[in-house]
């Protein structure tokens with residue numbers, strides 16, 4: 001029997017993260033004066049040890065021992081061969097997934113929540129604030145804070161708060177406090193509610209609220225934490241791809257195709273960046289970030305400078321953006337409803353090192369259900385977007401008669417997303433594709449901002 005699960009021992013767990021900033025050129029984040037942001041400008045928001053990581057150009061960064069100890073609760077994560085899915089698709093392709101749903105909160109998010117909580121703790125911080133879309137990030141940070149004895153306050157996008165009441169209970173189980181966003185607790189929240197009292201909320205608004213809550217606290221003991229987008233978040237997630245590379249080495253294979261869904265970019269980056277490094281060193285590998293057609297940041301939005309949040313509290317980041325005022329339609333993949341994208345992922349797209357794709361909600365659910373019925377595990381709605389492309393690639397391999405090796409990131413389980421599955425089974429979910437007019441409306445917001453340069457790494 002061919003190995004179904006490729007496992008690593010705890011001793012084989014990577015001891016260092018891979019920092020892609022050592023290998024690519026980036027436009028700097030800009031402050032309100034249009035000049036590159038200085039580390040001290042970010043100090044009220046993040047602890048200095050994380051700010052240093054955010055701007056580090058050291059290729060390999062040691063993972064602190066206390067972080068490794070917590071990660072080892074569920075890591076190394078298995079690399080699983082999706083044999084039953086392969087059979088159902090009658091494909092010659094070999095499909096593997098990195099199962100990140102085995103963490104306590106059920107997703108890849110604690111890979112960065114744990115180090116972020118640790119670095120805050122050693123910096124003397126007592127309380128963390130954050131936003132959450134689908135609830136996975138809020139759960140992950142609540143869990144991580146509980147591991148290091150920190151308080152956690154989570155602003156959860158209202159549409160998800162209403163759709164997923166058990167996420168709030170999960171956060172409460174780890175001692176986290178969760179409120180729906182927009183809330184009346186912050187100026188950014190109150191302004192959003194004044195504009196539209198029935199707004200479904202957005203990640204952009206929730207980020208503004210969480211930053212404001214951290215900075216306004218005034219005690220000096222509260223900091224904000226972001227679950228995606230930033231360089232240090234991508235860095236922490238690379239443990240996924242570094243493990244996957246070792247697992248493929250064990251079975252003497254190397255992937256032809258690497259796939260991950262992309263909301264802010266972190267689970268995709270986590271799996272993909274170590275393979276991007278290989279690609280920059282000459283390996284042949286196709287790398288696909290996948291996003292929803294309803295929020296097509298990488299596939300349709302321009303590469304610009306824009307804020308990461310709605311109120312404009314964050315620096316201007318060089319990224320693909322639908323405009324920071326963008327309120328996405330309430331489709332059922334909460335974690336993929338973000339207007340922007342990680343600057344590092346955006347940069348790789350502009351350089352053609354990775355190729356973004358978008359899929360519709362119904363194609364995503366169809367692939368998710370096919371996978372549940374074959375592999376057994378029920379994927380998170382976000383993960384189903386990666387699956388839709390995996391299914392497409394496996395069918396293409398069949399047409400071409402090629403025995404490709406495909407790997408994708410199983411970014412989370414869908415066991416708290418069953419309401420969305422229920423709506424899919426009842427035929428209530430519809431496809432929604434963002435129109436060019438809507439995209440043009442979003443663009444008006446950053447029209448007068450500085451423009452990032454088109455940089456080419458290695459030149």
Ligand SMILES: Cc1ncc(COP(=O)(O)O)c(C=O)c1O
Pocket residue numbers: 107108133134135136137227228229261262263264265266267268334335336380382383411412413
């Ligand atoms: C299970 C899952 N997958 C993917 C994502 C998308 O985020 P990112 O692109 O940062 O991985 C989320 C975000 O909430 C998520 O919960």
